[in-house]
Amino acid sequence: MTWETAGGLYNYWIFILLMMIGFYTVIARGNLIKKLVGLNIFQTSVFMLYISMGVVDGGTAPILSDRFTVYTNPLPSVLILTAIVVGIATTALGLALVVRIREAYGTIEEDELLALDHEDFPAGRTSAGDTP
Amino acid sequence: MIGSILTEHLIDIGLLAFLAATGLMMLHQRSLFAVVMLSGIFSLLSAGLFTLMDAVDVAFTEASVGAGISTVLFLGTLALTGAREKRRTIWDLPALATVVVFGALLMWGTLDLPHYGDPTAPIHHHVADRYIEESGTEVGPPNIVTSVLASYRGFDTLGETTVIFTAGLSVVVLLARRRRPAARPPRDASPDAGAS
Numbered sequence: 001m002t003w004e005t006a007g008g009l010y011n012y013w014i015f016i017l018l019m020m021i022g023f024y025t026v027i028a029r030g031n032l033i034k035k036l037v038g039l040n041i042f043q044t045s046v047f048m049l050y051i052s053m054g055v056v057d058g059g060t061a062p063i064l065s066d067r068f069t070v071y072t073n074p075l076p077s078v079l080i081l082t083a084i085v086v087g088i089a090t091t092a093l094g095l096a097l098v099v100r101i102r103e104a105y106g107t108i109e110e111d112e113l114l115a116l117d118h119e120d121f122p123a124g125r126t127s128a129g130d131t132p
Numbered sequence: 133m134i135g136s137i138l139t140e141h142l143i144d145i146g147l148l149a150f151l152a153a154t155g156l157m158m159l160h161q162r163s164l165f166a167v168v169m170l171s172g173i174f175s176l177l178s179a180g181l182f183t184l185m186d187a188v189d190v191a192f193t194e195a196s197v198g199a200g201i202s203t204v205l206f207l208g209t210l211a212l213t214g215a216r217e218k219r220r221t222i223w224d225l226p227a228l229a230t231v232v233v234f235g236a237l238l239m240w241g242t243l244d245l246p247h248y249g250d251p252t253a254p255i256h257h258h259v260a261d262r263y264i265e266e267s268g269t270e271v272g273p274p275n276i277v278t279s280v281l282a283s284y285r286g287f288d289t290l291g292e293t294t295v296i297f298t299a300g301l302s303v304v305v306l307l308a309r310r311r312r313p314a315a316r317p318p319r320d321a322s323p324d325a326g327a328s
Contacts, residue, residue: 008247013239014148020235021155027231028224031217033164033209037171041155044178044198051187056256057249061186062276064268070251072186073260074276078285080190081277082292088197088205089299095209096306102213109218 011052018045030110032098036091043087047080140184147181162217168206175199189277259284 022045025038054073062074102108105116154174161167175198182191246253263276263284271279281289 005243005247008250009242009245011144011148011248012242012245014152016235016238016242018151018155019238020231021152021159023234024227024231025159028227029159029217031164033206033213034167034217037158037167037206040171040198040202041158041174044175044194047190047194048178048181048185051182051185051190052248053245053253053255054187055185055249056251059186059251061188062264063188064274064276071264071276073256074263074280075255075260077187077190077277078280078288080187081193081281082288084190084193084197086292086295088202089296091202092205093299093302093306095205096303098209099212100306108213112218 012049015045015049015052018048032101032108032110033095035110036094036098039094040087040091043083047083050076050080143184144181147177147184151177151181162219164210164215164217165207167217168203168210171206172199172203175202189275 019042022038022041022043025041026035029035029038054076056070056072059070059072060068062071062077064071098108101113105113107113107116151174154170154177158167158170158174161170175194179191179195179199182188182194246255263280267276267279267284268274271283273279
């Protein structure tokens with residue numbers, strides 16, 4: 001590992017670090033809203049990693065002009081534009097589900113939700129009709 | 133020239149440091165209102181980074197959708213569900229181990245990637261050349277991203293609108309029957325429930 005390698009890759013590593021912060025928030029925090037925020041962090045970090053692949057040294061934004069000849073790759077931008085908009089749609093769906101869960105259970109904490117489910121269906125029983 | 137490259141790197145490192153600090157604050161903070169605000173800040177910082185990486189269309193969309201609409205949606209949900217997270221253990225060790233192993237694998241995977249800003253990377257030499265050289269005459273608009281989004285990859289955008297339509301429809305279906313169950317007392321309270 002040389003300094004040159006580290007200098008060329010440190011952006012990717014920090015994006016991966018940000019992804020892992022989001023991933024940890026998703027799996028280690030029990031509050032459903034916090035989980036969705038973590039998912040958003042993960043998602044935005046993936047976008048940044050993807051966009052950083054398209055950068056060209058000395059390039060400019062991909063808008064045609066007589067004064068420039070070197071442009072940054074437009075393709076990652078296009079794909080990530082689509083991904084951002086799809087991301088907000090899925091986040092909205094997730095938040096709607098959180099609102100419904102809160103109304104049905106009265107809580108959005110994962111452990112309390114699991115406990116409530118176990119009260120209805122104790123261990124060893126798969127449905128309310130089974131005898132233990 | 134050297135000065136501008138140095139400035140660009142300093143801004144890059146500064147934004148990355150702020151992003152990491154915001155991310156860790158979000159993990160640590162238990163007031164969900166603060167978490168949502170920090171998530172808006174995170175999106176805005178990432179929009180700054182997108183501008184630095186010459187993806188201006190993405191920066192604009194991220195600032196309006198990620199920092200704007202997303203924050204509004206989260207705040208609306210907080211108003212309906214409550215803004216406090218339950219106290220829990222600081223570090224969840226199995227989760228931490230999973231995250232560290234996964235992150236290390238991803239970093240190992242980056243080792244043979246082309247370096248940041250490398251103009252000889254393969255990603256720049258397939259369809260990208262065609263888009264940059266021909267889109268001005270083939271499609272028209274000076275903004276290449278617009279040409280690709282609306283013309284070369286038009287079906288992709290059509291698919292995107294389908295996804296948004298489906299998600300919007302699902303949100304309406306989920307929230308339309310919101311008021312009814314809350315008005316009734318819980319069903320388990322009646323004496324004959326569970327007797328069968």
